[in-house]
Amino acid sequence: MCALRDEHANLAAKDVQVLGISTDTVEAQRQFAEKHQLPYPLLADSEKKVAAAYGVLMPQGYARRTTFLIDKGGFIRHVDAQVKPQTHGKDVLAYLNALPAPIAEGQPMPDFVLPDGDGKPVKLSDFKGKKNVAIVFYPKAFTGG
Numbered sequence: 503m504c505a506l507r508d509e510h511a512n513l514a515a516k517d518v519q520v521l522g523i524s525t526d527t528v529e530a531q532r533q534f535a536e537k538h539q540l541p542y543p544l545l546a547d548s549e550k551k552v553a554a555a556y557g558v559l560m561p562q563g564y565a566r567r568t569t570f571l572i573d574k575g576g577f578i579r580h581v582d583a584q585v586k587p588q589t590h591g592k593d594v595l596a597y598l599n600a601l602p603a604p605i606a607e608g609q610p611m612p613d614f615v616l617p618d619g620d621g622k623p624v625k626l627s628d629f630k631g632k633k634n635v636a637i638v639f640y641p642k643a644f645t646g647g
Contacts, residue, residue: 509591510541525550525564
């Protein structure tokens with residue numbers, strides 16, 4: 503948590519809001535934040551619901567040290583389950599710098615060429631100026647929904 507504190511200005515410059523979550527009490531969070539002068543909120547998941555929802559709740563009742571990078575659209579862009587406390591702040595910045603920019607409304611489409619079911623190439627830009635296109639991603643063929 504202190505490595506994130508030490509990189510807080512750099513993270514803020516990238517428009518990142520750090521939220522620390524543990525299964526501790528509100529009072530324990532307050533004391534920890536004060537002791538280490540943390541400039542970001544520590545949230546108390548004392549009912550362990552959030553840790554369970556994110557799949558990091560350990561059988562002992564505490565959260566496994568894991569970082570989720572979530573973009574402005576609400577999508578998880580990276581999960582680090584091998585957090586190194588000493589370099590955590592720099593590691594998060596490195597992950598942020600390595601992430602491709604999210605695709606957003608109003609941005610040009612990334613072009614692609616992919617084979618269809620008959621093996622014939624389909625190029626997205628071939629439709630430009632001719633048709634509206636709906637690109638629909640799905641998990642795998644023959645999956646429900």
